[in-house]
Amino acid sequence: MKPVSSIPPDGLIAVVKEDCPTCRLVEPVLQQIGSTKRGIVVYTQDDPTFPCDVPQVIDDRTLNTSFDLEIETVPTLIRHENGQEAERVVGWNRADWQRVTAVADLGEELPAHQPGCGSRSIEPDATYKLRARFGDTGIRARRIQVDQFEDEIETCFDRGWSDGLPVVPPTPERILRMLEGTSRAPDEIVGQVPPDLAPCTIERVAINAVMAGCLPEYMPVVLAALEAALEPNFTLHGILCSTCFTAPLIIVNGPITEKIGMNSSLNALGQGNRANATIGRALNLIVRNVGGGRPGEIDRSTFGAPSKYTFCFAEDESDPEWQPLSVARGVTSGANAVTLFQGEGVQGILDQRSRTPRELTRSLAAGLLAVCHPHICEWAHAVLVISPEHYSIFRAAGWDRDRITDALFEATTRNGEDVVQGAGGIAEGVPKNRAGEMVPKFPPDGLLLVRAGGQAGLYSAILAGWPGGRAYKESHPITREIIE
Amino acid sequence: MNVESTVLHDPTSEFAPVNQPRRRPPTSLKGKIVALQDIGKLRSDEFLDYIEEDLNRRGIKTLRTAKPTNAKRAPVEILQKIEKEADVVVQALAD
Numbered sequence: 001m002k003p004v005s006s007i008p009p010d011g012l013i014a015v016v017k018e019d020c021p022t023c024r025l026v027e028p029v030l031q032q033i034g035s036t037k038r039g040i041v042v043y044t045q046d047d048p049t050f051p052c053d054v055p056q057v058i059d060d061r062t063l064n065t066s067f068d069l070e071i072e073t074v075p076t077l078i079r080h081e082n083g084q085e086a087e088r089v090v091g092w093n094r095a096d097w098q099r100v101t102a103v104a105d106l107g108e109e110l111p112a113h114q115p116g117c118g119s120r121s122i123e124p125d126a127t128y129k130l131r132a133r134f135g136d137t138g139i140r141a142r143r144i145q146v147d148q149f150e151d152e153i154e155t156c157f158d159r160g161w162s163d164g165l166p167v168v169p170p171t172p173e174r175i176l177r178m179l180e181g182t183s184r185a186p187d188e189i190v191g192q193v194p195p196d197l198a199p200c201t202i203e204r205v206a207i208n209a210v211m212a213g214c215l216p217e218y219m220p221v222v223l224a225a226l227e228a229a230l231e232p233n234f235t236l237h238g239i240l241c242s243t244c245f246t247a248p249l250i251i252v253n254g255p256i257t258e259k260i261g262m263n264s265s266l267n268a269l270g271q272g273n274r275a276n277a278t279i280g281r282a283l284n285l286i287v288r289n290v291g292g293g294r295p296g297e298i299d300r301s302t303f304g305a306p307s308k309y310t311f312c313f314a315e316d317e318s319d320p321e322w323q324p325l326s327v328a329r330g331v332t333s334g335a336n337a338v339t340l341f342q343g344e345g346v347q348g349i350l351d352q353r354s355r356t357p358r359e360l361t362r363s364l365a366a367g368l369l370a371v372c373h374p375h376i377c378e379w380a381h382a383v384l385v386i387s388p389e390h391y392s393i394f395r396a397a398g399w400d401r402d403r404i405t406d407a408l409f410e411a412t413t414r415n416g417e418d419v420v421q422g423a424g425g426i427a428e429g430v431p432k433n434r435a436g437e438m439v440p441k442f443p444p445d446g447l448l449l450v451r452a453g454g455q456a457g458l459y460s461a462i463l464a465g466w467p468g469g470r471a472y473k474e475s476h477p478i479t480r481e482i483i484e
Numbered sequence: 485m486n487v488e489s490t491v492l493h494d495p496t497s498e499f500a501p502v503n504q505p506r507r508r509p510p511t512s513l514k515g516k517i518v519a520l521q522d523i524g525k526l527r528s529d530e531f532l533d534y535i536e537e538d539l540n541r542r543g544i545k546t547l548r549t550a551k552p553t554n555a556k557r558a559p560v561e562i563l564q565k566i567e568k569e570a571d572v573v574v575q576a577l578a579d
Contacts, residue, residue, distance in 0.1 A: 204495065
């Protein structure tokens with residue numbers, strides 16, 4: 001076998017693979033052309049011994065030449081003239097092959113026409129690997145060469161790129177594949193990521209999405225989440241450097257959740273779903289790697305929280321009676337959207353005895369009062385995730401989102417004298433001068449309701465918000481439409 | 485021989501250099517504990533003895549550690565001991 005060589009500037013070239021019935025069909029044709037004075041150079045993609053009895057067969061199992069020639073179908077017959085491609089025929093077509101080769105009786109015993117097979121160079125993922133190996137990737141981020149004896153996952157740890165869990169090494173082929181998930185140009189700047197206010201390009205998002213384990217089809221959600229997180233009113237810098245527990249929590253609405261396989265049902269707030277897990281992780285890795293927000297440095301969280309790894313789930317929109325969160329926040333029904341919330345972990349509320357909406361409202365409100373501290377009011381937002389069984393109690397009574405929200409606001413509004421500093425012997429609380437007021441627990445847009453969870457379980461879940469949101473006129477949840 | 489390597493692309497803002505910067509050396513050894521690590525080559529112990537004598541004469545505490553062989557990386561236990569008990573490390577080369 002000859003090594004792969006440069007493509008002949010003149011003459012006939014064929015690219016074949018043994019696995020292709022049409023290539024096997026034309027084997028005697030290639031032998032016939034090979035025996036002529038003009039000859040033919042055959043590049044073989046899979047079996048170096050195929051086709052047999054042809055003088056010039058070149059092993060192209062690396063697919064280097066197939067990539068350079070942009071072969072999509074085998075067999076492909078090409079005529080070169082003065083270093084330029086003059087003619088190309090794909091598959092077997094006797095008349096075309098006779099014309100291109102100038103062999104009048106070529107393949108007379110074969111059928112007049114038979115389509116070819118797909119080239120190995122366009123098999124899934126091969127395109128990206130070949131482009132990374134032989135072409136210009138166009139990736140601008142700094143290249144880092146990892147020696148063959150190094151473990152690239154350990155390299156990512158050593159360089160400080162990980163959140164503590166292994167990351168998928170961001171190789172060129174993986175980045176190229178991830179960039180296919182968006183039509184936006186790789187060099188477009190999405191925004192400046194705090195705390196370093198570093199410009200973040202689409203390419204840089206793709207690199208971190210690779211590391212998080214995302215699939216390309218998650219890219220629109222990751223990008224929308226990042227853009228929402230970068231809205232000034234989300235106060236990403238604040239939640240990052242705060243001593244509190246908070247991290248970006250992503251709630252996804254719209255048909256894209258089903259399209260990319262997100263979980264809104266059993267264990268929706270937990271592990272086990274790739275889209276839920278990796279979209280949230282990608283955002284946190286971008287904050288870490290691009291923004292420079294690393295724990296122990298600018299991230300000064302006293303305890304941190306598991307949500308600082310990832311926290312993302314989809315809302316259950318299966319009930320037409322229920323208005324999705326995104327629609328309640330101004331997005332057109334049926335559109336895809338993310339809502340970014342400054343969230344902590346999960347506090348479960350177990351109520352298996354309420355049977356009326358009023359009972360259940362009081363019960364859920366009692367749990368919500370504990371957000372931040374039972375006596376702290378108007379500082380933090382909260383998300384209340386209502387399970388199907390709890391929701392069925394509201395639904396049976398005809399209570400919709402607005403009715404439930406209003407009832408919860410009412411039930412969480414208390415006499416100031418019960419929550420002022422010193423009330424009940426508790427030093428923490430609202431200022432004493434509010435003793436004569438009715439004090440709401442949450443600011444006006446401070447309670448978001450979401451439906452999610454498995455069918456069984458008379459539970460709901462509180463996702464407490466950021467007490468830094470006490471400047472609640474400046475710090476808000478953000479909802480943004482996902483542009484695919 | 486074709487030596488294969490993997491290419492990765494930097495996920496960071498690239499505000500920092502590609503290699504992690506070395507920690508700045510202390511401005512003074514006063515009150516520090518200096519680990520003297522014998523890398524396992526011949527006569528590096530003689531060099532370390534000399535260094536140790538000089539440091540001790542200046543009132544600086546030392547900690548002696550040794551790799552079992554110069555042909556391999558230091559065992560994790562030794563690295564952890566140095567990390568835990570010393571502030572500065574001198575690794576002795578052979579003559």
